[in-house]
Amino acid sequence: MKVIIGTRGSKLALWQANTVKSLLEEKYPDVEFELRIIKTTGDIDQKTPLSQMGGIGLFTKQLEKALEDKEIDIAVHSFKDMPSVIDERFEIAAVLKREKVNDVFISKKYTLNDLKDKTLVIGTGSLRRVSQLKANFPQIETKNLRGNVDTRLRKLEEGQYDGIILAYAGVKRLGFEDRITDIIPTDILIPAVAQGAVAVEIRRGDEKVKEIVSSINHRETEICVEQERDFLRIVEGGCRVPVGAYARFDGDSFVIDGFVGSLNGERIVKHKIILPKDDIEDSGKNLANYILENGGREILKEVEKRC
Numbered sequence: 128m129k130v131i132i133g134t135r136g137s138k139l140a141l142w143q144a145n146t147v148k149s150l151l152e153e154k155y156p157d158v159e160f161e162l163r164i165i166k167t168t169g170d171i172d173q174k175t176p177l178s179q180m181g182g183i184g185l186f187t188k189q190l191e192k193a194l195e196d197k198e199i200d201i202a203v204h205s206f207k208d209m210p211s212v213i214d215e216r217f218e219i220a221a222v223l224k225r226e227k228v229n230d231v232f233i234s235k236k237y238t239l240n241d242l243k244d245k246t247l248v249i250g251t252g253s254l255r256r257v258s259q260l261k262a263n264f265p266q267i268e269t270k271n272l273r274g275n276v277d278t279r280l281r282k283l284e285e286g287q288y289d290g291i292i293l294a295y296a297g298v299k300r301l302g303f304e305d306r307i308t309d310i311i312p313t314d315i316l317i318p319a320v321a322q323g324a325v326a327v328e329i330r331r332g333d334e335k336v337k338e339i340v341s342s343i344n345h346r347e348t349e350i351c352v353e354q355e356r357d358f359l360r361i362v363e364g365g366c367r368v369p370v371g372a373y374a375r376f377d378g379d380s381f382v383i384d385g386f387v388g389s390l391n392g393e394r395i396v397k398h399k400i401i402l403p404k405d406d407i408e409d410s411g412k413n414l415a416n417y418i419l420e421n422g423g424r425e426i427l428k429e430v431e432k433r434c
């Protein structure tokens with residue numbers, strides 16, 4: 128039997144797909160696994176801010192088309208780039224163990240502490256990062272930054288920014304950990320939903336591939352990301368808004384943090400729910416509804432006028 132693994136061509140995507148391939152080869156030594164690179168809209172246009180590209184599914188649509196056309200049998204994605212609703216023709220059959228979820232600050236001259244009192248120019252295009260950065264450090268400036276992780280690091284080198292913000296997971300997976308200035312605590316920057324997690328998508332009903340792929344699922348990550356995505360589905364309502372959520376098990380507890388913010392960070396509603404670890408049902412939905420009822424809805428109305 129031969130199983131084709133579809134991936135984007137970026138270095139991070141290839142790292143993720145190769146990791147999936149090795150894990151599968153270990154479980155199924157008699158099956159042949161092969162990588163196939165698929166170009167996506169998000170890869171072809173590397174300039175337009177993601178928040179202005181009509182958003183959802185930029186990195187995932189072409190992979191899903193290839194799945195549907197049976198050009199590939201498995202699609203590997205950064206889970207945080209997946210839309211909050213997945214088309215019913217497909218399903219996520221496995222989630223890999225999550226990497227550290229934090230965002231990181233990278234700079235040649237400054238540290239995170241300098242953001243408190245200096246007017247630095249920080250590179251990021253993420254609405255979530257901009258909103259929370261401005262809420263914490265009102266005097267800083269943000270400047271759009273796009274491209275793959277290595278491109279973004281190069282743009283920092285070229286001197287266009289005083290510092291940039293990236294997800295730890297991508298930096299670490301590409302071997303650039305030594306470039307990190309500071310790991311940003313999650314109470315300053317709540318991560319993107321599913322940040323640091325890798326999703327393995329298949330055709331719904333492909334039972335043979337499902338059996339193979341589900342053997343590499345990391346259940347704890349799956350549970351946490353499911354709650355975060357429940358949160359996202361309720362707050363986002365089809366429009367890109369500054370939003371983040373982070374769920375994890377901590378000893379005998381389960382903790383989920385979330386926020387919704389305005390684009391300029393002047394208004395942010397965040398909330399935390401702590402539950403016994405075996406009683407977490409609907410935590411993401413409950414967190415979303417709490418935030419919407421306590422100021423979140425007004426923020427979203429403002430933000431949505433612009434989309």
Ligand SMILES: NCc1[nH]cc(CCC(=O)O)c1CC(=O)O
Nearest residue numbers: 205208293294296297322323324
């Ligand atoms: N939107 C791009 C993207 N998608 C996944 C990652 C990093 C790895 C991850 O969080 O899974 C990145 C880059 C970044 O945000 O720094």
